[in-house]
Amino acid sequence: MATPMAAVIPRSPPPPASASSGGAVGSAAEAPVLIFVYFHKAIRAELEQLHAAAVRLATERRGGDVAELERRCRFLFSVYRHHCDAEDAVIFPALDIRVKNIAGTYSLEHKRENDLFAHIFSLLKLDVHNNDGLRRELASCAGAIRTFITQHMFKEEEQVFPLLITKFSYEEQADLVWQFICNIPVNMMAEFLPWLSSSVSSDEHQDILNCLRRIVPQEKLLQQVVFAWIGGKAVRTVAQDLDIPCSKGTCGNEDISGQTDKNRCSHEHSKVGKRKCAESSHCQLAVHPIDEILWWHNAIRKELSDIVEETRRIQQSGDFSNISTFNARLRFIADVCIFHSIAEDQVIFPAVDGEVCFEKEHAEQEQQFNKFRRLIEQIQTTGARSTALDFYSELCSQADQIMEEIEKHFNTEETKVLPQARIKFSPEKQSELLYKSLCVMPLKLLEQVLPWFVSKLDDANEQSFLQNMFLIAPSSETALVTLLSGWACKGRLKDTSNSGKFICMPSRELNCSLDGDELGKCQSICPCSLGNSTTFSVPETENTSRPVKRGNHSESSTSINISHCPETTDIEESRCNSKPCQIPGLRVESSNFGADSFASLNSFRSLSYSYSAPSLHSSLFSWETDKTFSSPDNISRPIDAIFKFHKAIRKDLEFLDVESGKLIDGDKSCLRQFIGRFRLLWGLYRAHSNAEDEIVFPALESKDALHNVSHSYTLDHKQEEELFQDISTILSELSHLCDDSGHPIDKAEERHICSYNELDWCRKHNELLTKLQGMCKSIRVTLSNHVHREELELWPLFDKHFSVDDQDKIVGRIIGSTGAEVLQSMIPWVTSALSLEEQNKMMDTWKQATKNTMFDEWLNEWWKSSPTSSGPSNETSYPSEESQFEENLDQSDQMFKPGWKDIFRMNQSELEAEIRKVSQDSTLDPRRKAYLIQNLMTSRWIAAQQKSPQPRSEDHNTVIPGWSPSYRDTEKQIFGCEHYKRNCKLVAACCSKLFTCRFCHDKVSDHTMERKSTVEMMCMLCMKVQPVGPNCQTPSCNGLSMAKYYCSICKFFDDERSVYHCPFCNLCRLGEGLGTDFFHCMKCNCCLGLKLKEHKCREKMLEMNCPICCDFLFTSSAAVRGLPCGHFMHSACFQAYTCTHYTCPICCKSLGDMTVYFGMLDGLLAAEELPEEYRNRCQDILCNDCGRKGRSRFHWLYHKCGACGSYNTRVIKTDAPGCSTSN
Secondary structure, three states: OOOOHHHHOOOOOOOOOHHHOOOOOOOOOHHHHHHHHHHHHHHHHHHHHHHHHHHHHHHHOOOHHHEEEEEEEEHHHHHHHHHHHHHHHHHHHHHHHHOOOOOOHHHHHHHHHHHHHHHHHHHOOOOOOOOHHHHHHHHHHHHHHHHHHHHHHHHHHHHHHHHHHHHHHHHHHHHHHHHHHHHHHHHHHHHHHHHHHHHOOOOHHHHHHHHHHHHHHOHHHHHHHHHHHOOOOOOHHHHHOOOOOOOOOOOOOHHHHHHHHHHHHOHHHHHHHHHHHHHHHHHHOOOOOOHHHHHHHHHHHHHHHHHHHHHHHHHOOOOOOOOHHHHHHHHHHHHHHHHHHHHHHHHHHHOOOOOOOOOHHHHHHHHHHHHHHHHHHHHHHHHHHHOOHHHHHHHHHHHHHHHHHHHHHHHHHHHOHHHHHHHOOOHHHHHHHHHHOOOOHHHHHHHHHHHHHHHHHHHHHHHHHHHHHHHHOOHHHHHHHHHHHHHHHHOOOOOOOOOOEEEEOOOOOOOOOOOOOHHHHHHOOOOOHHHHHHOOOOOOOOOOHHHHHOOOOOOOOEEEOOOOOOOOOHHHHHHHHHOOOOOOOEEEEEOOHHHHHHHHHHHHOOOOOOOOOOOOOOOOOOOOOOOOOOOOOOOOOOOHHHHHHHHHHHHHHHHHHHHHOOOHHHHHHHHHHHHHHHHHHHHHHHHHHHHHHHHHHHHHHOOOOOOOOHHHHHHHHHHHHHHHHHHHHHHHHHHHHHHHHOOOOHHHHHHHHHOOHHHHHHHHHHHHHHHHHHHHHHHHHHHHHHHHHHHHHHHHHHHHOOOOHHHOOOOOOOOOOHOOHHHHHHHHHHHHHOHHHHHHHHHHHHHHHHHOHHHHHHHHHHHHHHOOOOOOOOOOOOOHHHHHHHHHHHOOOOOOOOOOHHHHOOOOHHHHHHHHHOOOOOOHHHHHHHHHHHHOHHHHHHHHHHHOOOOOOOOOOOOOOOOOOOOEEOOOOEOOOOOOOOEEEOOOOOOEEEOOHHHHHHHHHHOOOOOOHOOEEOOOOOOOOEEEOEEEEOOHHHEOOOOOEEOOOOOOEEOOOOOEOOOOOOOEEEEEEEEEOEEEEEEEEEEHHHHOOOOOOOOOOOOOOOOOOOEEOOOOOOOEEEEEOOEEEEEEHHHHHHOOOOOOOOOOOOOOOOOHHHHHHHHHHOOOOOOOOEEEEOOEEOOOEEEEEEEEOOOOOOOOOOOOOOOOOEEEOOOOOOOOOOO
């Protein structure tokens, strides 16, 4: 039975509706960059088909053809890689000029996609048909590729395309799209555009045609080439409309003029095409056309030799004035060498001998060119200061090394490969290989390379090169060959005054006679005039005019009617002899967004690599960096703690990826363990991503130089959350399927005797497991790539733009927004993935960020009370990791913490010694030191009051004081007290009495209750005393909950309100929790509402008494109000105090906006007249609000500050009469 595809294909983000429909612009014809949306649509469709084929292969025994799957995969890889390379070379550099910090992350994603395809290619080489595991792995890899690329394209449509539309005019967009097309290799365009046309609807196809008509320059020959590609078939070309001889002949070669009639293709046979003409003239081909490779080698040798000589000149003269020109020349020859080697690897060598491979040598040459260019760019950057001898010597050394390596490589090819090619292939086949290798280059590079190459040839070789290209090219590519030949003709006469610029030799210089057939013979080799024929076939459109004409170009392609060679007339002879070549140029150099083709060559190089098969569960998708979590100077930074989470994320992602493939042979316990590990990873990842979105990324965006740097990563978080949700849905379905059926998961041997329902269950189960494995592979690929890009792009920015204190604040805000429950899961989870040294560094960073808080105290209390981690259960022993961590905490904590029994046994001298030890400890915080000394001094009394009681047996007859239920609502019989609703009473450790809460205890006792020392409670339903806990342990109560909220650290119960335990206050607070409605400020050491993220910090500001009632604010249960000055008081005290005062009782600053009140005082003083003797007197004042000193006219009560206008001032001096102050 066929497997339904909808059930096994992972969901991925659909393209945005606005982008798919063209958004507000409407079509690609109106906004040219929207043509990329059609490219994306075609790629998505191909990805869907690839994944569907892989899934069929995995779920059906006869599900598909591996060879066909590999062919589809290689085609998709080729199309998508060239698409990405053109984006990297054209679109992203242009965007980076207008909008910074956008393109970098997308280019990083492009670099990672090669590895995905490499892995799937390696799997296809294995015995896929006979291995179920390989087939499932293949399907999961196809799903990962689909998800990764789809998400990448979705982000481009969400972020990049709208910016291109808004930041670039129509003309600039057209330039970018045209450059994009010109940067894709010719042979790829011939496949890409027809495939694109077949992947879209008829309306979309028409929109693409309209767009191309507007973006391709209006020269007819260029449009003919492009539309020949997109049509996928031959269109009527200029050359076919002319009676052109196909014989080998050149302008200026009179010896072969007599052969014209013999080798001429008649007009009557023009429908046969140029191919037959070429076949009839195959004898005119060179004996061994493959020797054309020698011409390329010689041209490259000569150019490199000139570069070596130039480096010698620079070394001798020390003149770097022309270094930019030299760098451009080096870039050009590097492009030539690299594309030449790619052509050999992809076309020549595979045809000659599949065993011949020079990919390693070619890659090394590319690296040498890169190193040489980096050296030159370094010299350009340092400018005139580049006079050191090591610069000169290294420059010459690099040039000599490149020349030596390439010469050695060329000699090897010429002795090993070319002789085989001469023997193995006919001249026609040799010419065909050469033409195909030429088409490996993009149009932009061909326009520069062909004139350069022809200029290095003598007349005979030049004629042979042009003639072979004409004769061997298919008839459907006549327009392309005409264009390439025209460019090549420009190299016949070099303009040596301008490197890289060539002009075409006019016909008079070529001794071209314009008599009859001779003109045709000239045109067959120099088709300059062919580009302006009036006969031209392009698909018609309603409006072929462009809304804006791009650029002012000196070249012209105005129509010149040459339907046949005219007789000798002075007019035509003058035209031929005086006009330069009119074959159109691409006009990409005139754009402000010129692309560097060298930028994309690394990706082109990857297309020819033959991949070796890695292990089935290799770390291919981990991409973990080798560098340690530290800055370039190997100094640990606070922000490194964030990136340590990435190591734990990678570890769990690998677990999900590997274990999802083993579930098919597992049982229900394996599935439950897998679900638990997945839930933990999802929850902690969500906390991590929320911290980045709410704290880390806004901090980056706050820097002017870093605007837009994080937007792509925010989009990643949204997409990854959807993937987690999809996996959760599949796990729920799988869990229900296993629970609803009595079938164990591992009964594969019994399937042959299953009933129909059992077979259906097995099929459904297999589908879900295959889908789950693909999704786990997808989440591993996308999330691993995400964290890898963060480490490469974002991590270095913190060290560059943020000080250590700034990083401490960021880490503090992240930790301060993380609740105790999350930390209890997160700390074991992270530390289990780190070495002991990394654990120490991370905890040191956390302690430094929380130095003003009680985090250390909470950490010790929680860890000692939780010997078993709440983290995931794994075969890798977590308890051992935790014990190491606990030992580390004990060693790093130098504070004295004797137990009560130890203190009780101490004599007076021992106590004094311990007090001196604490007093002399310089590592202790002063507040902590004072606290310890005070407790040691009163330790005898504390020890007597708080000796831990012995656990009581249930059958004891002693009646504990308070052994009776208490009620919060007596009528409704609701247990509790006036303070809290709860179902238990606590046994006070200090006096062994039962109280409902500590407030009830303190109300009737002469001492306070230490709630954290409580070890026993009494259930008020069964009246049994038992160890303190969230539920009653008596069987009769059936696990009665003592309250909705229970804190094991504070021994606190509450059945009414929302309460959370703050690990930094180490107290329970009212609220939903940290990160939900509160956060903990590490400097202020208090929990504040999220609305107060921007507030005035004052160190440990809550560790003080209320200035009104003198209660300690930090542990107060009453509401506390923050003042604008940074001080605090109880809200009730504030209400009462502000009835008579408007200044802070501590610092005297105004408690609010007093503008209205001060305005009333202005009116009052304006109407008041002072006695004569006081009118000219002044007083020196100090403003409590702005802190400035000033002078004010005399008054008994009110003195206005001249700086801020406040009346919250104090008099510091009274002057004698004669004050001139206007106030």
